[in-house]
Amino acid sequence: xxxxxxxxxxxxxxxxxxxxxxxxxxxxxxxxxxxxxxxxxxxxxxxxxxxxxxxxxxxxxxxxxxxxxxxxxxxxxxxxxxxxxxxxxxxxxxxxxxxxxxxxxxxxxxxxxxxxxxxxxxxxxxxxxxxxxxxxxxxxxxxxxxxxxxxxxxxxxxxxxxxxxxxxxxxxxxxxxxxxxxxxxx
Numbered sequence: 001x002x003x004x005x006x007x008x009x010x011x012x013x014x015x016x017x018x019x020x021x022x023x024x025x026x027x028x029x030x031x032x033x034x035x036x037x038x039x040x041x042x043x044x045x046x047x048x049x050x051x052x053x054x055x056x057x058x059x060x061x062x063x064x065x066x067x068x069x070x071x072x073x074x075x076x077x078x079x080x081x082x083x084x085x086x087x088x089x090x091x092x093x094x095x096x097x098x099x100x101x102x103x104x105x106x107x108x109x110x111x112x113x114x115x116x117x118x119x120x121x122x123x124x125x126x127x128x129x130x131x132x133x134x135x136x137x138x139x140x141x142x143x144x145x146x147x148x149x150x151x152x153x154x155x156x157x158x159x160x161x162x163x164x165x166x167x168x169x170x171x172x173x174x175x176x177x178x179x180x181x182x183x184x185x186x
Contacts, residue, residue, distance in 0.1 A: 036139065044132035077102055 085098025 040132055040136055040139075043135065044129035047129040047131055077106070 081098040081102040082095070083098070084101045085095040088094075088097055088101070090097050
């Protein structure tokens with residue numbers, strides 16, 4: 001007859017590990033690992049969303065500034081074209097030479113700016129979820145277990161993990177070589 005209570009514990013206070021307890025532990029570990037992975041994915045999504053929102057806001061402000069700058073530039077360029085016409089030794093009705101000279105100057109400046117922009121764009125990196133990647137690396141290191149010597153890997157200092165310091169963690173000192181045994185020295 002079952003009363004719904006667990007059987008009494010054997011002397012010594014510990015119950016034997018049965019297949020039911022092991023299966024429960026494995027299921028619990030699997031469930032926690034899945035939750036951890038889901039949380040890491042959410043962290044990466046949140047980080048990328050924040051970065052993309054910041055980039056979008058900057059782009060909108062940049063476009064507005066660009067519109068004002070281009071409008072002002074049009075007036076400056078027309079003025080420069082008339083000034084070049086005034087300074088060129090051409091007849092009175094050949095004002096178009098000033099505009100042609102200004103166009104040549106703008107083509108040269110545009111080519112230089114395009115080359116600089118191409119160089120800058122090559123150096124730029126796409127937004128990367130660095131916090132999520134760092135957390136995943138820490139988890140992998142923690143779950144890796146001991147190395148060949150039986151020691152667990154030493155995590156880098158906290159400043160190197162969160163990206164506030166560009167310095168790498170110092171490598172641990174190598175163990176001394178074993179003393180030479182036997183043999184004669186001549």
